[in-house]
Amino acid sequence: MPSSQFFSHATAAVLWGAPLPYRYSVAPAEGRADIHVSALRPDSRPRLDGVIGHTLSPKRTRVVELNGLRVTDPASTWATLSTLLRLDDLVAAGDFFVTGEEPLGRAPALTTLDELRAAQARYGRTPGATRLREALPLVRFGPLSxxxxxxxxxxxxxxxxxxxxxxxxxxxxxxxxxxxxxxxxxxxxxxxxxxxxxxxxxxxxxxxxxxxxxxxxxxxxxxxxxxxxxxxxxxxxxxxxxxxxxxxxxxxxxxxx
Incomplete structure (x- = not known):
């Protein structure tokens, strides 16, 4: 994968460990799921078999390294999920990102509500923006599933x-x-x-x-x-x-x- 590209959307969420509906982690008929890969504009979106390509705005998107892989950061990942998930699933993913396993004294949260708010503001005029506005007030620290x-x-x-x-x-x-x-x-x-x-x-x-x-x-x-x-x-x-x-x-x- 070129250094200008990175994992995003559902693929980034899986890499971060977020709970997603089964269809976004493994496609039952094929035994695999297509991989979401993005590039920042003005680069072109990736075009490969088994890859769902996207272009994202560099002003909105934060890219970090996770175990040697380039991925959208947790808040940006959550924002991009708004184009894929139903409201309940999006809230559940948000709960995971701001909670982690902290209530059990284990893995800390990956992000904060403030960072989700900032991401929602950055993605305010994109596909999925309405769902982000609906989901954000419902996200809470605390749920473990x-x-x-x-x-x-x-x-x-x-x-x-x-x-x-x-x-x-x-x-x-x-x-x-x-x-x-x-x-x-x-x-x-x-x-x-x-x-x-x-x-x-x-x-x-x-x-x-x-x-x-x-x-x-x-x-x-x-x-x-x-x-x-x-x-x-x-x-x-x-x-x-x-x-x-x-x-x-x-x-x-x-x-x-």
């Missing part, structure tokens, strides 16, 4: 208050009991997304012990699976999920505004 992002967005769509993200619950001695995916601390209502990994024997047993300790502290937990936390699921299933959360909140004193 795209499913957590989707659940949060569905709760907001249903008119429920915004939950706290990855909320630490401690006992009377200040010891950490659990970190709840989404929480309403005033009502002691928590929401937990449980992927297939929770079915493993040791994890299953630990989850039961954890849930009992939370109940001892007065918490009630709404447990969700992939059927509840998917963008593409039946809207009736989504309504069931949000109604369940609303019912728990009302039982514990929450009243709609």
């Amino acid at each position: 795209p499913q957590e992002t989707v659940v949060r967005l569905r709760l907001l769509d249903a008119g429920l208050p915004e939950p706290q993200l990855n909320w630490d619950v401690r006992n009377e001695w200040g010891e950490l009991v659990a970190m709840i995916d989404l929480a309403y601390p005033d009502q002691l209502v928590g929401i937990e997304y449980e992927g297939d990994g929770h079915r493993q024997r040791e994890r299953f047993r630990a989850d039961i012990h954890r849930r009992e300790r939370l109940e001892d502290l007065g918490w009630t937990i709404v447990r969700l699976t992939a059927d509840d936390a998917s963008i593409d699921r039946d809207p009736r299933r989504v309504r069931e999920m949000t109604n369940r959360v609303a019912r728990r909140l009302r039982e514990r004193g929450w009243t709609p505004a």
